[in-house]
Amino acid sequence: MSTESSAIIIDGSEGEGGGQILRTSLALAAVTGRPLRIVNIRGRRNKPGLLRQHLTAVRAIGAVTAAQLRGAELRSSELEFTPGPVSHGEQVFAVGTAGSATLVFQTVLWPLIVAPGRSRIVFEGGTHNPMAPPFEFLTRVFLPHMRRLGLVIEVKLEQAGFYPAGGGRFVVELEGGRAPAPVELTRRGELREREALALIANLPARVAKRELGVVRRELGWSRDECRVVELEGRGPGNALCLIVEAEAGAELVTGFGTKGARAELVAEQACAELRRWLDAEVPVGEHLADQLLIPMALAARGGHASVFVTTPPSRHTRTNAEIISRFLPVEFVFEALDERRTQVRAKLRG
Incomplete structure (x- = not known):
């Protein structure tokens, strides 16, 4: 990975080599306003390049940032993304297949949370896809934690979209302009x-x-x-x-x-x-560990360190942490407490 002409260059085949690299890179390019060039998109997958759900995520974040895009087409292995200012409002983003609409939501969430304003967005596609956390994970696990961090996000399922038929639909309403509070999850409790x-x-x-x-x-x-x-x-x-x-x-x-x-x-x-x-006996599971990293980094950017304890992190989580650190001045430290538990800290670098 290297930097050229102020653009951040990401190799999508590094680490776990999947779609999370693309989604995190797009979200944080939009948050920071930095141009992004990503090559070898999903380079470690059997069908590399942009599939329908990834292309929907690209176009969705392009829409909320009035971005300039090059390479935004099916099967493309390279993408250039130059974001403009984030704008709120009403939008509809449709995957068109059973590809995960919840992952499209996670791509546009963070720039909309950072920028002041209110949005109502409809997401259509897969809501219950084996390759992504289901809609219930959002409502029962992810969003309650985000509300504890002070974020205002509401979701409603209107129709389920199982693989392979798709056809799901859910609505998100959120209010941006609030930096997330630091994460502190070291004990699961009763x-x-x-x-x-x-x-x-x-x-x-x-x-x-x-x-x-x-x-x-x-x-x-x-x-x-x-x-x-x-x-x-x-x-x-x-x-x-x-x-x-x-x-x-x-x-x-x-x-x-x-x-x-x-x-x-x-x-x-x-x-x-x-x-x-x-x-x-940890408070944070594998999928939540992945999704806490960006709010932790945003809190650390404001000078607030965060920590959680989870199961031994997946390659997916470690790759996500590495990508985040390319965009924000944040350091993630993974410390094995024993064979079942790992502590993850995020703090301002330097």
Whole structure:
């Protein structure tokens, strides 16, 4: 990675080499007003370059910043992005496939949060995609933490969009101009509530009931803690969400039903993943760890250090931290506390 003519140059094949590099780079180029050139976009993926959801994210952030774009087309492996001032208002951004609309939301969120103003944005596409946290992760895990940091963000699901049919739709209303408060999440605290949601769209209820039967058997949860949720959707879909509320906030683990996969296997894998988080006794799970890095960096830019404790970070998280540090004068420090827990600190560099 290098810098030329004040533009930030990012190699999208480095680290985990996926779409998060693109999304983080676009968001922070917009926040800082720095021109961006990214090459080898999604260079480590089987289908590299811009797919539909990535192109939607590019065009969405281009729209909210009146940006100049070069290379904004399907399969493009290089992109030049020169942002203008961030503007709020009403927008509709449609992926056009089952690609994750929640990831498009995360791309435009941060420049809109930093700039003063109010926005109402409709996102259309995948809301329950196996390659991204589902809509329920936003409402039960991510957004409650953002509100604790002082951010004003509300979301509403109007229609579910499962892979491969897509067709989902949700609305975001937010108020920008508030810098996030520092993050301090070092203890999980007491477990308070737990809930299993077997989500189905255009499928027999028995699929969901079989999944919940596994949850009761594997985790010992009661029938009152397990429920079937039928969603409106364009095509068939199923996801099992296991939610645990603790003093420090919630964690949500998802198992996605796919054609040919036994409902019992989907549930068993989700239960095993949740048990790993419970056994680690950390406040922050793998996906939330990824998504706390940008607000931590924005708080650090204002002189406020942040810290959280999580499971051993994925390559995805470490790559995200590296990309953020290219745009903001922030240093992330990863310290293994033991084999199950890692402390992540963010502070102003220098």
